[in-house]
Amino acid sequence: MSVAESTKNSMSNKKAALADLYSDIARGNMFPFWATSDSVDNDEIKQLMATSKAIPFVWKYTDIEPMLQRAAQLVTMDDSERRSLILVNPGLAPKRASVSTMYTAYRLNDPDEIMPPHKHSPSAIRFGLTGQGNFTGVEGEDVTFGPGDMVLTPNDAWHNHGTVGGEQAVNLSVLDLPLVEMLHAVHFDHKYTEIENGKEVEKKVQTARYPTDYSQRIYGEGGLMPRFVNHKRGGGLSSPMYVYRWERMEAVLDAHKDWDGDPHEGIVVDYIDPTTGGPVFHTINFYVQMLRPGEKTLPQRETASLLLAPFRGKGHSIIDGKRYDWDQFDTLAVPGGCWVEHVNGSSTEPVIFFGATDAPTQRALLLYKRWGRNQAGDLLRLA
Structure with a gap:
């Protein structure tokens, strides 16, 4: 046998032996982490990275709102305690996730619907879109909120949702449920009780224990915080300020509309825990981003995943070279690692995003x- 034939047989035998090894490994519910070549079959780096990933995507409110109205006709509160549409990223389906760590959901409540209290380990917020009578009761603070107001329902805090005032209302929710689910730490509890006359009594409505303006009265003045209250309510697992009013945020945006801002982001204002200056939750945080008329941000890329909802205005984003158009109340998914630029096409009106990020977990x-790029296209390390 020639040297060439011997080498060929040896390679063939090795290939067959590797195939047998890979079959045995797969049957044993294991994964080989070595690379014998750069071929598709044996490049384990590529295979290891080839997991399901979120993709950039826009959900249109013009599609969502009619479905919510149809659901309101067909699904009553006798049928279910919830009437929400969860946004599922096509790259992650069927997992209930809009990006890998968060999901957004839209909730519609008919006039004067109040759901029973519940609590859960995922942290969540509600952001008002339509109607003045969105309602959330959180740990004894009854909050009625309108467009632009953000309400926290923290990890393990009793809360209930609904509407007051005789009109329909729609709000947007963001939860870290996919992250908590990945950590196998999800729990829900629907048996709400209070102590009455020394006995534990199951109740359908929380008894108010705080004034309805408690969050604003105690925490609503920046740089000032009363010492005479307990700032660890709800277990101290989040910001104790449970409602952030739009009028305060709008005033800050208006006061800075003529500032240079950040060339990669425009004007961004974070929601914070007033007792720490940090994010409202340990896992995810929220912010408002304003693009002035005609403003276009420079490209930036970050490891954090983002969910952006245009609260005012319309425009488009360029994500990894592809254009995504969005309008008021849509939701835009920007998975971590994508290059993104935002464009306000209006010469007269600002764009205002409500944004969510998993940066606190990553930090x-x-x-x-x-990272970002300057006008010349040079790569910059921003954080």
Whole structure:
């Protein structure tokens, strides 16, 4: 046998042996982490990275709102305690996730619907879109909220949802449920009780324990915080300020509309825990981003995933070279690692995004990074 034939047989035998090895590994519910070549079959780096990933995507409110109205006709509160549409990223389906760590849902309540209290380990917010009578009761603080107001329903805090005032209302929810689910830490509790006359009594409505303006009265003045209250209500697992009013946020945006801002983001204002200056939750945080008339941001890329809802205005974003158009109340998914630019096409009106980010989790794990490009296209390390 020639040397060439011997080499060929040896390679053939090795290939067959590797195939047998890979079959045995798969049957044993294991994964091989070595690379014997750059071929599709054996490049384990590529295979390891080839997991389901979120993709950039826009959900249109013009599609969502009619479905919510149809659901209101067909699904009553006798049928279910919830009437929400969860946005599922096509790259992650069927997992209930809009990006890998968060999901957005739209909720419609008919006039004067109040659901029973519940609590859960995922942290959530509600952001008002339509109607003045959105309602959330959180740990004994009854909050009625309108467009632009953000209400926290923290990890393990009793809360209930609905409407007051005799009109329909729609709000947008953002939860870290996909992250908590991945950590196998999800729990829900629907048995709400209070102590009455020394006995535990199951109740359908929380008894108010705080004034309806408690969050604003105690925490609504920046730089000032009363010392005479307990700031650990709800277990101290989040910001104790449970409602952030739009009028305060709008005043801050208006006061800075002529500032230079950040060339990669425009004007961004974070919601914070007033007792720490940090994010409202340990896992995810929220912000408002304003693009002035005609403003276009420079490209930036970050490891954090984002969910953006245009609260006012319309325009488009360029994500990894592809254009995505969005309008008021839509939701835009920007998965971590994507290059993104935002464009306000109006010469007269601002664009205002309500944004959610999983950056707090990444920062806690020392994984967060952010890059940008300048006008010349040079790569910049921003964070």
